[in-house]
Amino acid sequence: MNSADDQRLIEAVQARDETAVGQALADGADPNVTVGRFRGSVLAEAARDGKLGIVRLLMDAGARMEPADPYTASPLRSAVLEAHTEVVQFLVARGALAAEPATRSSVLTDAVSHTSFHPRPAALATLRVLLEARAAPGPADEAPLVTAVMRPVAPAALRLLLAHGADPDQRRSDETPAIVIAARRGDHAAVDVLLQAGADMEARDRQGRTALMHAVERNERPVITALLLAGADTDAVSADGMTALHLARGWQRQNVQFMLGERHAGLDDVPIARTAVRLTPTHVRLTGDPQMLQLLASVIDIALDDLGDDEWQCRTGTNAETAQSVAARLREDMVRAANASWHQLDVTADELGAARSALVELAYGTTRGTPAGTNRLEIIDLLAELDRQLSR
Structure with missing residues (x-):
């Protein structure tokens, strides 16, 4: 190993100089040299920059696809986080998914999240590449559809997951249906996408409450509208005896009471079992x-x-x-x-x-x-x- 050659390789990768990278490798530089603390290998650096030509040179020279250490990102994750779709596609084709450590969240989970954190067409294209490669969530990860609803992501990302086989009735690890999660968060766009995909609007969480009940209690009127237009059951009763109308009365949500079919509504003192806290700013x-x-x-x-x-x-x-x-x-x-x-x-x-x-x-x-x-x-x-x- 020649430290001078390794340093030349690092500098060439950081300068995005493909010719200089090839020369440094020809002179004997280590293709697995690390760039610096917390930045990982030169392959991860090139992947982070989206330089496919340099990534290819390093791979052909024997660069490894595993993370350089437990604290840095792998080349594949580095490319996913920056939505460099072509680099992701190349690394996946060379077996990068198998090299990902099982002790971290999966690159699929990261790709789903990044359609929300850094939304752009390349983020969606990167997610598509991983789905087509049958990337899977990690052992500790939620299902991708659940992750998507919890972020929340744009409808385009939800539709992409559903088109690649996600179950619209997917449940979180605590058995909460995705449509209930979306309703609780007031995400009427996600609720609509899930309904169009065939999600069961009457699916219940562990308390026996439906998406409509949660939307009513949180006064999420666009969600309520979407569910009612789809035919949600207004008479469904939860395990603790609550109905959507009962919850609306208990929170004195008169507009919602009318939406649910009431002809007259007042400020009645109706006891209910609440699952939400309401803030009243002064x-x-x-x-x-x-x-x-x-x-x-x-x-x-x-x-x-x-x-x-x-x-x-x-x-x-x-x-x-x-x-x-x-x-x-x-x-x-x-x-x-x-x-x-x-x-x-x-x-x-x-x-x-x-x-x-x-x-x-x-x-x-x-x-x-x-x-x-x-x-x-x-x-x-x-x-x-x-x-x-x-x-x-």
């Missing part, structure tokens, strides 16, 4: 450009002027003085963030409720005026954006 930080915060103030002013104090309080359930106060604060009290370009204002839950109520009045109520330069559809969009954030 203060919220509004952030945005000054003109956006001032726009909210103008929305409140218009609604108040149109309705009058008494009608405002009757229609919105919020105090007119609170609405007037937050409108003034939106104009006068906002400050620029210390380490960012936006402006911000901390408001109470009641103040936020007043701002939202004003948006509702301009979007869907009898008030027809809108702030200068805006229209009703833009107010509807702003309300929808606020509601999405509040539902997270």
Whole structure:
């Protein structure tokens, strides 16, 4: 072994100089030399950079596909994590899957995860290569479909897994069905993909609860809609005696009660067995450009002027003085963030409720005026954006 030749090989690989790599190998450099601490072998380095020509030279010279040590990634994993599809395909064809240690999560699990962490076409193509090569999850890994739903990944990745044989009724290691996991997380896109693939919408977890029950309890209305349109059973009873409607009543979710077929809904005190904790923030930080915060103030002013104090309080359930106060604060009290370009204002839950109520009045109520330069559809969009954030 010649350390000078090895160093030349390392430098050539890092410089992505295929000619220099070939010369260093011809001069006797070790194809398994490590680049440095935590970076692994020169083969892993070349795979990480996506340099297929260099990978081929190193493999032909006898480079090993195992990780250089227990703390570094293998060449295959290095290529998967960077979504270098051609390198992954080459290494798989040379037997790299068999060289992966069983003590780590599988490269298949990593590939599924990376369609969420670093989404791009190459990540999906890399996952396809591994699926076509029949890559399998590791002994401690969840099934790929479960991993995908738990991340969550885009529908394209779910459809790819299903097209390569994933079971839409796959269960997690604790026996929770994939469709229940998706429903609990509010992932209506995943629920829809699973339903189209034939997943059992009435599948139950260990508590005997269905996807619909979990979606109702968490107020995930897009998921509820998808399940109801697919024909989910609203009368199903869990092991502890709960139904979807019972859960909606217990959480006083009146909109959901109507979705489930109720004709009348009130704030009834209904005891239920809860499987979720609901957060009720008492203060919220509004952030945005000054003109956006001032726009909210103008929305409140218009609604108040149109309705009058008494009608405002009757229609919105919020105090007119609170609405007037937050409108003034939106104009006068906002400050620029210390380490960012936006402006911000901390408001109470009641103040936020007043701002939202004003948006509702301009979007869907009898008030027809809108702030200068805006229209009703833009107010509807702003309300929808606020509601999405509040539902997270």
